[in-house]
Amino acid sequence: MSLRSKVLALLEVFLRVPPLFVVDEFLKISLGLPVSSGEEVLVLSNVTVDHVDVPESDGNYYDANFYNAFFFTFFKFVVCCLGCMSSLCVFVLYTKHLIIVYLYIISLGIVFISYWVNVSAIKQIQTLTQAVASAQPSASILEDILNLNVKNLLDLDGPGFLVIQNFVMQYSLSYLFKNVHLGPHHQTIQKMLPLSFMAPSFLAMLPVPPSFLHHSPVFSTLLPLFLINYVLWYSAYTIVQVIYTGYQHGRLFVSNYGLSALVETEWMRLNVPCVLRVFWVLRVAEQAILLLVDNYEDDTEEALKVSTLLAVQSLASMAKSLLVTGCETITAVLGMTSVISFFCHYIGNFFQWILLTDEEEDKSIGTVSAILFYILALQTGLTSLNPEKRFIRLCRNFCLLFTALLHFLHNIVNPILMSLSASHNPSTHRHVRALGVCAFLILFPLSLLVYLWSQHSVSTWLLAVSAFSIEVVVKVVVSLMIYSLFLIDAYRSTFWEQLDDYVYYIRAFGNTIEFCFGIFLFFNGAWILLFESGGAIRAVMMCIHAYFNIWCEARAGWSVFMKRRTAVNKINSLREASSDQLNQLDDVCAICYQEMHSAKITRCNHYFHGVCLRKWLYVQDRCPLCHDILYKIENDPKDNNSEAGNEENSNNQNLLLEEEPDLLPGDGVR
Template sequence: MSLCNLLRVPPIFVMDELFKNSFGLPEFSDILFPANNNDILINATISQISESTQYYKVIFLSFFKIIISCLTFCLTSCLFVLPSKYLFIVYLHLVSICVVLVSYWTNMQAMKFLSGRYEYFNNALLDEVITWDVNGILHIFTKLQILDFFFVITRNIIIQSCLSLVFDFLHIFSTYRSLLKIHLYNFTIPTAIALIPGTQDILSTVAVLTTLLPLFIMLQTLWLNIFTITNLIQDAYNSIRDTIDNYGISSLIETEWNRLNIPSVLRIFWAIRVLEQILYLLTDMEMKNETLYGTLKYLLIKGCDTFTAVLGMTSFVSYFCHYIGAFFQWVLLTDDMDDKSIGTISAVLFYILSLQTGLTGLAPEKRFIRLYRNVCLLCAALLHYIHNIVNPLLMSLSASHNPSLNRHLRALLVCGFLIVFPILMLTYLWSHHSISTWLLAVSSFNIEIIIKVLVSLAVYSLFLIDAYRTTFWEKLDDYVYYIKSFGNTVEFCFGIFLFLNGVYIMAFVSGGAVRAAMMCVHAYFNIWCDARDGWRVFIKRRTAVKKIESLPEATSIQLAKLDDVCAICYQNMNSAKITKCNHYFHGVCLRKWLYVQDRCPLCHDILYKAELSNVQSQDTNHLQDLQNVINADNS
């Protein structure tokens, strides 16, 4: 699997280069405003030509570059999604072409050397032989450097033999072995012909012909497998269509994501890209004396200059955040959480922030600052995720009367971290940065997490106190509701503040389609949905309270005569409410029950028949009024 992931990396490098070159889009600023004197001279020369001809030429070249770039992008995308079996076959043929080209280049270099020696040998030796000058002949052979002559021939024969063996190994599983055996010796034919005197004029032609023959046979092999390729494309199309029809496009994306193992491929791509930059730093004389901070800054700037590079960095961010979440789960001794969610959420958040802030299009220094700010926002989001892990654990530990002191201490330790770390972060940011929209956003996230942790600790404390009480605490539900309502109200206010902060950024700092879309999503989910759900809970609770207050309170004589527990919480009743079906319950328990349904927990009778009859009579009156309106309209 790792080798297959490695083979999927080169197409991403090709895509990365296309993004660097903007898919062939011309830099019109360079055309209108040349950077040096040579460009000025060129433009002066061009101005002598017809303006219309130059204009159409630029348009044609730009259009041609765009078409070539788009075709290359499509081909590399198809190569990236190929199954492993066919991916190996494609790379075998690509490496075979490279072997043939290397063979041609080495043959041409050897032929040039031998042709020069032959020309000098033929001209000088002919004169000396006619005059029969033995010393001159020996001088010619000495100047010819006969050892170098044979060394070049021997070296080229060895290189061509090795290349032929490599070529044969690459096609060892080919079904056309008889065709391949024909040209295995073609690599050494130019060298063999070079040993024949008087053939220096045709050496270049022979080298070209011996190169074209294996390429022709490979092209023939491709043509013979054209039906296999068309069947592969058709099967892939049918499989994609069936998956979408039966399971939906989300299932197709998830299946392909797992099959291609995209996160691992992106991490390998980004690691190789960073390694390339490190090698550049080691070879560049100006960057050798750079400090560690300057080196890291340079690598981070270069590591997010294209969309594909940002994807690779996002994969690394997701990888590290996944292990951060796993660490806190280990601390909390929880293993039932979705350990992949923190990596996925952090990756989506980081990439959206990168697109929203235009990270790839910024200048290097501004790009580093923006990357630093995005990481701060990501850290704040991670704190919220950690709180989402520890909050239900606190509630379960306190509500279940868990006696394990170790688990309580671990949960409280994480809560302490969620309070101390945001405070330290706020102190550092406000002491090193001036006030800005970004600083306000990060500060609101950190203050919000502190308040949420304090709310969780307050509810946790109330449940612990209730666990050690011997009597039923009737006001507990009210206290929990008030504390949680305070936390939700603060969270709602921060959501409105962040929305207004985003509106200010859109209007006066920097806009963009991605930012506008994310603001719409934030306004709907974090403001409208929270406000709607909060209002529904408030109305439901107020209605339940009114219904409970309308029920008669049981006297101490009635409770002593009943001598029973509440059928909802199974605890003794020091006070109770009596339903119309003559059943006794705690007022708080019955109120919680009314959040779910309007029937008695024991006999399932409707608790409020009078109200129901009133509602039915009102509905009947409304229907009669509506019928009267319809009749009047018909008349």
């Protein structure tokens, strides 16, 4: 991407940030809805209308006040909602339409700035003129200009200097307005604009009545306001047409490709993550500047000579305040989520660089972390807490996010470990890198647990963090044990038949531990929901956890266990090959191409390793060589149709096993 393209992309991002600030301001005031404090609730709770005699006239007065307050609150809420919707509509505009909107807003802002500058200047000029006239009755600004009295004109405390200053300011504003306004650029109108802006300054030099001079700033805004209103009315049809075209485009896109495709396309077009990051950084920078200004105004000469410790404490307090204010609204939480996603993405890239891998699936760590943090923020009601509780909750959410990040890192290193051990990779530095990451994934959560349990009392949050940390340690230990078994098998000269059983038992142990932790976390969440902080989002997340992490995992684990047990029974029903038969055969297993020191003989008189044949039975019940039935079920004399029943049973088992053709016996209870 060229430098010009990068600059344009950055400019487009900055153009979409102001609508988010508008929405954020509306959310700060809770969309105009009143927020009652605890004291107000206490006062209201002490008032009982049943025991107070209210005259009829007073009752009507209170009813009228209540009606007016309700109407005013409802009006504010509607205005705030319309403001939020308008800001979001501006946010999703295309760049060319967005530029037009900003040009219109800038031109309107210039008119108001010109008006207030003229009002302020006229008031000061009138005050100074009266003071000068009382001392020198014959003096005036026009005479000083005609007589070229430079001394009076350049006097900083004189009215002449204010007039010149206002001239320069108004001419600059008129020049800027001429270039940004969207009205008709006729030559006559363009020439009249500077005169309109500078008219109050001209009138201030003439002996006009004070009342007329006082109202002159209003008349100076008539021409630019006419141009602005003309643009608004002239573009009304175009605005409606753009909105309708956007609606038609979205509707057609959804009907052809689906809602998810539309969201993904617009997400990429608007560059939402980058916009949210810039919004949050600017918002935090604004809060930091305000805090620094407040601290600077409160500091004295003695306070400036603080020690380094006090300076560090001040920085820590400032960082805490910025974190608290950085998640006080939904838009602020979205911005913080985007920043966290950015850092998590580069953390994942760092570990990928260490492990010398570049898998595309592992690059989603930033997206998954962002979703998890945002769900935690909504689930814990982060924006509705007071500042102190919000900071504590934010730190706890960060701890949960860090433990989840460790699980993501294990998902990156685990397939690399299995690949290095199973492929007999001789690259020592790759083994060392992978083992170093595993050591980090064991030591860091253990250190975190030691610190948390030494600094905090037992709570549901601490139990949840502990469960996640212990779970990641168990998963890493299981991966290292399987990695060690594969390495041992790589240096063996003979086929290791028990390897598959050992791998299955280790994985079954790890998956059983994870399943138990899933049940524990469900009950822990249920306790929080019932006795600490309930909510619809937490209830929904618990239902999702119960279905996917408990019910689906238990069903899948039981299915694998039953299929493995069925396969073992089938293998045990086959004859074991003797040493003489193996010596006479003098061949390798047709499945793994390894030498056979022990084997099973099928009904079709073919020889295979028992372990290899068991793996094959996870795919189908027929011989890999001749496709005959591998095992024979004893006929039941009481069944008249035993042969047909056996054939039907075999077909049903084939259909059942073909549902998961990639399942291997070492996959564990999952």
